[in-house]
Every structure is written in C-alpha cells, then in structure tokens.
Amino acid sequence: MPGSANWARGELLRDAEFDRIYPEWVRKVSESHWTPVSVARRAAELLVVDESTRVLDVGSGVGKFCLVGAMVTPATFFGAEQRASLVEIARQAATACELSRVHFVHENMMTIDWSGYDSFYLFNPYSEHIFDYSSPIEDPITTSLDHYNRYVTTTCRRLVAAPVGVRVVTYYGYGGPMPSGYRRILREPAGKNYLELWVKESSGQDDG
Numbered sequence: 001m002p003g004s005a006n007w008a009r010g011e012l013l014r015d016a017e018f019d020r021i022y023p024e025w026v027r028k029v030s031e032s033h034w035t036p037v038s039v040a041r042r043a044a045e046l047l048v049v050d051e052s053t054r055v056l057d058v059g060s061g062v063g064k065f066c067l068v069g070a071m072v073t074p075a076t077f078f079g080a081e082q083r084a085s086l087v088e089i090a091r092q093a094a095t096a097c098e099l100s101r102v103h104f105v106h107e108n109m110m111t112i113d114w115s116g117y118d119s120f121y122l123f124n125p126y127s128e129h130i131f132d133y134s135s136p137i138e139d140p141i142t143t144s145l146d147h148y149n150r151y152v153t154t155t156c157r158r159l160v161a162a163p164v165g166v167r168v169v170t171y172y173g174y175g176g177p178m179p180s181g182y183r184r185i186l187r188e189p190a191g192k193n194y195l196e197l198w199v200k201e202s203s204g205q206d207d208g
C-alpha cells in the first residue's frame with residue numbers, strides 16, 4: 001500500500017505498485033486514464049509554490065494525481081469528478097493512504113466554482129467524448145461532441161476569469177487553447193506525452 005512514509009524517504013513507487021490501492025478494474029484501465037506516478041509527481045511540483053497552495057484537479061478520476069501530489073508536496077489538493085463511483089474510490093484511497101490534504105467532490109466541471117484555487121491540473125479530461133478508448137472507464141457516461149465542445153469552451157472561460165498568478169499544468173492538453181495573458185513557462189516530455197506549465201501573467205485584455 002502506498003503510504004506517505006515511502007515518499008518521505010524519497011521512494012518513487014512504480015505505477016503497478018501504487019495502483020494496488022485500487023480495485024482491479026481501476027488498475028486495468030490505469031495506463032489509459034490515470035496520471036502515471038512520475039508524471040503526477042512532476043506536475044504537482046510545477047503547480048505548488050508552498051504549503052498554502054490550493055490545487056484543483058478538474059476531472060479527478062480515482063484521485064491518483066491528487067494523492068501523489070499530497071504525498072510529495074505540502075499543498076492541499078482538491079479533485080472534482082463527474083462520476084460518483086470514482087469519487088468514492090478516490091476517498092477510500094485517501095483514507096487508506098492516511099492523507100488529510102486531499103478532498104474529492106462529486107461535481108461536473110460546468111458547476112464547479114473555480115475561484116479560491118491557485119493552480120489547476122488538466123489531464124485532457126473530456127477526451128472520452130471524442131476518442132473511442134479500447135479500455136473504457138467502467139460506469140459509462142453519455143458521450144457527445146456537443147458535451148465536449150461545451151466543456152472545452154467553459155474551461156477556457158474559467159481560465160480567462162482566473163486571477164493573474166494562477167498556474168495551470170496540462171498533460172495531453174485540455175482540448176482548447178490557453179487564453180491570452182497566459183505564458184507557457186515550460187513544455188517537457190512526460191509519460192507518453194508532454195507536461196506544459198502555464199502562468200497567468202496579465203488579464204489578457206490588453207494583449208493584441
């Protein structure tokens with residue numbers, strides 16, 4: 001079982017080892033749907049400034065990113081997830097890991113209040129609507145291009161409304177562009193794709 005103590009000793013668990021905390025079906029789809037441990041660790045390091053940082057994972061799944069983030073940084077992690085079944089699994093995993101700085105809510109991104117967070121993590125959350133996964137998440141949802149477009153457009157609007165200073169890390173992007181006012185600080189290979197760190201440096205309204 002992945003406990004904080006391992007991480008305090010600087011050990012980096014393999015995904016198969018970390019995923020033992022989850023039910024079997026969750027493990028089977030891990031490679032397609034959940035952030036790998038090493039990627040989560042790096043993403044968290046990029047998003048967290050200090051112990052006061054509040055990080056929101058939009059579409060938190062079974063909580064893997066948040067759990068790893070809370071193990072390797074002093075920040076507080078929040079996950080919002082549309083599937084109640086996954087929220088329950090994430091909460092049980094947090095309890096098993098004895099992590100108190102992680103919180104999961106059952107909520108669609110359309111109704112989440114994005115204020116009050118310093119950093120956002122987006123692992124291409126809406127891709128199910130446009131991509132036919134060979135290993136889908138159990139607990140199917142109704143997929144549609146219309147949903148996809150609304151989620152991407154709303155995410156972009158929330159990022160426009162976010163205050164100067166927020167940090168955003170994407171893994172496989174989020175499906176839309178970063179609004180003006182955001183500067184890409186880095187793009188580096190991670191897992192089978194790239195992590196990108198963006199920081200909002202201006203309101204964007206004066207940008208050409």
Ligand SMILES: C[S@@+](CC[C@H](N)C(=O)[O-])C[C@H]1O[C@@H](n2cnc3c(N)ncnc32)[C@H](O)[C@@H]1O
Nearest residue numbers: 034035059060061064065081082108109123125
């Ligand atoms: C690619 S998985 C990433 C899971 C997690 N962030 C991680 O890195 O391990 C995307 C997750 O986003 C959730 N999701 C997709 N659309 C959503 C929406 N509109 N509101 C909330 N969650 C959503 C899916 O149910 C899925 O669990």
